[in-house]
Amino acid sequence: MTRTASSETSSNLAAPTRESGAVVAPLSPTVDKTFGGPEAKEFERKAWIAQHTSQSDKNPKLDVLRMDALQAATAYKLSPCDKTMKQNLVDALSAYTRAYVAKLDCRRNFFGAKICTDKSMEEAAASVSTPLDERVKEALFEAFDEKGITKADFPADIREDVPMFAGPGLWSDESSVCRIRQAQRDRR
Numbered sequence: 168m169t170r171t172a173s174s175e176t177s178s179n180l181a182a183p184t185r186e187s188g189a190v191v192a193p194l195s196p197t198v199d200k201t202f203g204g205p206e207a208k209e210f211e212r213k214a215w216i217a218q219h220t221s222q223s224d225k226n227p228k229l230d231v232l233r234m235d236a237l238q239a240a241t242a243y244k245l246s247p248c249d250k251t252m253k254q255n256l257v258d259a260l261s262a263y264t265r266a267y268v269a270k271l272d273c274r275r276n277f278f279g280a281k282i283c284t285d286k287s288m289e290e291a292a293a294s295v296s297t298p299l300d301e302r303v304k305e306a307l308f309e310a311f312d313e314k315g316i317t318k319a320d321f322p323a324d325i326r327e328d329v330p331m332f333a334g335p336g337l338w339s340d341e342s343s344v345c346r347i348r349q350a351q352r353d354r355r
Contacts, residue, residue: 213298226294232266233299235259236332240306247313248345256310257320260332263303264325267332270294295332304332311336315345 239259243252271291273283295304311333318337321329330337 229266229294230299232259232263233297233303236263237299237303237306240303240310243310243316244306244313247310247315253316253320257316260307260329261321261325264321264328264332267291267295268325268328304334307332308334308336 236259239252239256243249243256246252270287271283272287273281276282314336316333316337318326318329
């Protein structure tokens with residue numbers, strides 16, 4: 168009986184052997200996840216719901232704040248040079264941020280640093296993680312990309328918390344577009 172190269176290879180993989188100082192053995196999988204598995208399908212379903220619905224946690228007080236922030240962000244994006252739109256956005260985001268901070272329920276230590284429990288951090292994060300909240304955050308990011316609102320526009324007690332909802336556009340100076348429009352109006 169003659170052995171072929173393929174039968175020798177398969178027999179070598181079946182049981183560990185010592186040939187030229189190396190041990191050859193079949194590898195066992197270390198990860199039990201698959202692409203398109205149940206976890207991936209659930210993630211895709213939640214992402215679709217978040218993108219296509221305004222589903223919330225059914226908290227009526229928070230829903231009012233969410234809708235106010237969504238409306239104010241949309242209005243400011245459409246009219247970033249309007250002082251009323253700016254103030255409405257600052258007020259709406261201030262109320263939304265205060266609701267988050269209240270849920271967070273942190274205490275300040277001697278040095279002024281916030282000390283929060285893990286449970287309160289998880290609850291606060293969950294309170295602003297609904298599909299409707301994701302739409303609000305997206306609208307806020309787009310609004311703040313228009314520039315014109317600064318950190319100083321917000322009350323001192325929430326200034327350090329606002330950026331998590333406002334995004335990187337918050338750190339801008341007054342919008343140059345608004346200054347140009349104002350100069351044009353002044354010339355008339």
